[in-house]
Amino acid sequence: MKHRISPGQLSFDSLLEEEGAPPDITTEVTGSLAIDELLDQWVEMQWLRPLDAHLARFLSEHEPTMSPLVRLSIALVSHQLGRGHVCLDLEQALTDADAVLSLPPQERSVRAADGMGVIETPAHVLARLGVSSVGLWTEQLAASPLIGDGRASTPLVLEQQRLYLYRFWRCECDVALQLGRRMNISDSLDIALLGPRLAELFQRNADHVTPDWQQLACALALYQRLTVISGGPGTGKTTTVTRLLALLQENALASEGQPLAIRLVAPTGKAAARLTESIGRALERLTLAPEIRRSLPAEATTLHRLLGARSDSRHFRHDRQHPLSLDLLVVDEASMVDLELMAALLAALPDQARLILLGDKDQLASVEAGAVLGDLCQGAERVGYSDELMTYLQTMTGTCLEREQPAASATDPMRDHVVVLRQSYRFEAGSGIGRLAECINAGDTAGVRRLWSAGYEDIAWQRLSGPGDRQLIGLIMEGYRNYLELMQQGGDPLEILDALGRFQVLCALRRGPWGTEGLNERIAEAMEREGLIAATSGWYAGRPVMITRNDPQLALYNGDIGITLPDSRAEGRLRVFFEVADDQKGRRARAVLPGRLDSVETAWAMTVHKSQGSEFERILFVLPDRPNPILTRELVYTAVTRARSHCQLVSAFDEALVHATARRVHRASHIRERLQAAAGLSS
Ligand SMILES: Nc1ncnc2c1ncn2[C@@H]1O[C@H](COP(=O)(O)OP(=O)(O)OP(=O)(O)O)[C@@H](O)[C@H]1O
DSSP: OOOOOOTTTSOHHHHHSOBTBOOSSOTTSOHHHHHHHHHHHHHHTTSSOHHHHHHHHHHHHHOTTOOHHHHHHHHHHHHHHHTTOSEEEHHHHHHOHHHHHOOSSSOSEEEOTTSSOEEEOHHHHHHHHOGGGHHHHHHHHHHSTTEEOSSSOOSEEEETTEEEEHHHHHHHHHHHHHHHHHHHOOOOOOGGGGHHHHHHHTGGGTTTOSSOHHHHHHHHHHHOSEEEEEEOTTSSHHHHHHHHHHHHHHHHHHHTSSOOOEEEEESSHHHHHHHHHHHHHHHHTSOOOHHHHHHSOOOEEEHHHHHTEETTEEEESOSSSSOOOOSEEEESSGGGOOHHHHHHHHHHSOTTSEEEEEEOTTSOOOSSSOOHHHHHTTTTTSOOOOHHHHHHHHHHHOOOOOOOSOGGGGGOTTTTTEEEEOOOSSSOTTOHHHHHHHHHHTTOHHHHHHHTTTTOSSEEEEEOSSTTOHHHHHHHHHHHHHHHHHHHHTOOHHHHHHHHTTEEEEESBSSSTTBHHHHHHHHHHHHHHTTSSSOSSSSOTTOEEEEOSOBTTTTBOTTOEEEEEEEGGGTTEEEEEEEEEETTTEEEEEEEOGGGOOSEEEOSEEEHHHHTTOOEEEEEEEOOSSOOTTOOHHHHHHHHTTEEEEEEEEESOTTHHHHHHTOOOOOOOOHHHHHHHHTTOOO
């Protein structure tokens, strides 16, 4: 029989008690069983993942006397990792458990469906421990032989009041260490000589942009080995970096007689393809000597491919012992790079190589744990450069910047390494998408409310009656019409892939009727009813799929999109076509046997998280029908900025967008503090 724990049954004392001591819980539910039972209930409620409870149970088998509180802490660290946080901050968890754990909002406890009792939320249990218990909590954790301080390799690490799984603690330390080293390597470039050419490359900005942040970003990246260039959609990140690469290659060829080894990468195949295209366009607009043009990379690849992902291991072929052979690396969409991948990249990057991280700091962070770009860019929109850098920038660009940060910014280890591009060239001044993105980013809820009556043609809001709303399905069918027509006419796979890329349904959630799971089913059913597709499950012609796990053998990576079509070269049998780069044709569609794809999901609708790194002509963004912890400013900003020319938002909850705009994500991550400590800067 399953036991339910009532409020009060699991007290702080019982959590602190060693197994064997009399716990303050009912006789049926004792010691380790009590906490395991509680964790199982939370898993049943889908508040925790089965993995979280398994980990706690697995580790407790290695420490038979493990206290229930330590077991609870392990499950919560694992839960936090699943939400992208690299650690569990004990003090914050006690101070504001609801917000930190982001478990069912509003309710403090939930009545069990069978009426046997009340299931408490994790937040409720922690709230009863009380804020002042943090010292006792850390003592309990520190006493566990499975939890160390990082000097020896233990499964978990407790640092100050933060509990980590060892692997993530190691990665966070390594990322900070590697970034810190890179910051301290002085550059051997004779940059003064490059000033005139820099001015020439940004000549066209001179008459209409002040200050010219693109030119300043380029100057900053010449100055040092680590530069982060952040900017919203269309602010010229690629344009700027293309000019930087041209300038550096011209210099290398003139001074060394040979070009630099440069690589361009992005976290997903889709993002790499976009980078290849936009670098190509930026190069077309530059006047360059043929040998310089030839020396510039024409193609971007995925980070996994660059590092040499292996299908049988989490480790890469390139690491500290087998470093990459390159002089300069550009990483686009760096906000999507999680902590582990960043640690692997930095380990494999030679010390002398210049690293340029491009990305939008305001976007959602990576799907996996960590928020490296966001962490590095904290407070970066306000200028806080050192005097030395200000003088250099003035000499190189003629721009005299004014410091906007208080003097305290001197303790900021990243202050000279980040630049934010501010002007978007993608959205016209009268663009609703641009304005909406601005209001969301600024947390301007009143502005968001006003926009719908301002007559913008590129944004629309539709109130829905329920998940089965006919209008919703109608809008989606209309959006995919061109794709479905081309597919039925048996057009060229690449052309059909392009048609798919012109419209996309995005969902804030994954589960439930408003999530991708429910919506994908309803879309397929409606299409089948209209005779547009032949089945609603399995492989059918027209089914768009997204790769959900990297497959280095097939050279397919998380986020890659394919479409299922009859292949004329295989007697009409179904194949899944993916876009790939091609030396001769620029790009082509590559056919893969459906049976070889084991980690895919249908992509009529995809989550905003999965859409990162992609762009679509038009999007339809489905928001849930009630407040939800997933609904945040970063999420809706990311969704809205996926659209190039039209963004339609739909929800059965009028305040969904306003609610999201008012909520920020804060990921627990401490790279900045580590960098600060390493540089001997105290805040
Ligand atoms: N200084 C400029 N003056 C005029 N147009 C510009 C300028 N900089 C960039 N653009 C144009 O703006 C568009 C977007 O530029 P770019 O692709 O470099 O931006 P991005 O920040 O890399 O975009 P994305 O967010 O899509 O990655 C391009 O069409 C580019 O030509």
